[in-house]
Amino acid sequence: MIDLKNINIKRAHQSLMAGEYTVRDLVDSYLKNIEEKNKDLNIYLSIFSDLIDEQVKKAQERIDKKEASVLTGIPIALKANIAFKGQNTNSGSNILKNYISPYDATVVEKLKKENVVFLGYLNMDEFACGGSTETSAFGVTKNPLDTSRVPGGSSGGSAAAVAANMAMVTLGTDTGGSIRQPAAFCGVIGIKPTYGRVSRKGVSAMGSSLDQISPITKNLEDNKIVLDIISGKDEYDMTSLEKNNFLEKEIKMVKKVAVPRNFINQIKNEKVLDNFNQALSKLEKEGYEIVDIDLDILKYTLPVYYIIMPSELSSNLARLDGMRYGNKIEGENMIDDYFKTRGVGFGEEVKRRIILGTYALSAGYDDQYYNKAGALREKIKKEFSEKIKNFDAIVMPTTSDVAFKIGENSEDPISMYLSDIFTVSSNIIGNPAISIPSGEIETNKGNKMPLGLQILSDFEDEAKMYKIAEDFIK
């Protein structure tokens, strides 16, 4: 039996190369876990059954010829909004329930070159609209650590799959915290890289100026390996960045991290604050000076986010009209086709956000909302850049509490939106941020649930972010 709990990419690679086990053994161990647990947890939406044998064969051939890369044969699963040719990229929505992607996302192309083994598609909030995976048209995913709780979202399936040993690595997308929040709720590692680090070609667009694809893993080394492979300039995403060896560059640490204390003090759960303060002590022991700062402008990141994201979403989802693809509902005339297709195809939260975005962009309100939010976003970026110059990073908790109960926030959009409060900043600013497990707190009846520490570094400075995370985990 392969010990999936303590496995990592390099160790698996060594074992595969040494012939201790085969790609088939490794993949079957994950498939067995999926078979046993998925019925209850609802983490996978589909398994790429018809492709697995061929992928396993090709990976094994490369390993036998000693031509394997470190990722060859590694089992990976994808959030269901990342295009994979021939598979049902449904983005958790009814409107795409029969949609078969005609092409691969750039990240998929890159990973195919390494001959990873793609296992399947993972559950998510519909079109990434949600923080709990409850808005999926295909049922809620349960948190593997406590099945009465949500795994977070929108990449809830991606975080839960890693936590439940149902894939070694998964890819998710993060628009306002959709990787970091579920990673914190499931006790795993998730990052949102610098905007432009990873090509967005082939990801179902939510907020185009905010979206990034990135890995969720159990350890930092795996995270870096996968981010390294999927990053880089792509001629099909004009916002993508040149790689410039961003992970290998020399870093100069000042050994100081900043804490926006006023912003964090709005957390009501004392245990969460205690956990955060313990994390700070740990960093202090590693030689970091902890400095409280005022960065009061951060309180506007959430309202700015809830203007920019729905505006961009409403425009991005306009393409889903049932004309060229998707689950079309026939009406009396063409315009009626649009209304019926979208009325039936979209769930409540997606509708709410499309309508909110349409409102924010509509004539008479655009100056007050979208343009104002855009200008304020520039001001936030400027203040952040000035502040972070004197520090290695800004640290915050990832979330203001542990994973909530299924159904607890689903009737109240505002309390759901507030769960993004500490994560949206780095999407608004564009800088990288990581969530790493910071221990557990007691919930009720002696149950324990994990929390995350969030480390935000300067634009394009992932290397520094990972270094602090390594020091913290030491």
Add this chain to the structure above:
Amino acid sequence: MKITKEIVDKIVNLSRIETTENEKENILKSFGPILEMIDQVNEVELSDEVERNFRLKNIMREDKVQDNISKNRDEIIALFPNKQGDYLKTKKILSN
């Protein structure tokens, strides 16, 4: 800004989403607190300079003919909800 039934009707229509009266009422209800939250952006006074400098820039590329679409042509056509041969079929756009 206070949201009214009339505004909801107008925005729902612009959004091209069929909505029941019940759903519209829910939107009206849930929008109150959401708009209150996003309206906070109007508390901040921005200098004219910052506001003037807010411009989204387009990044252009060469308009080269590439052979990418034809690679996936059959898969794309297979997705058409209505078709005639290899053509996408829609209902009449202009009425009499």
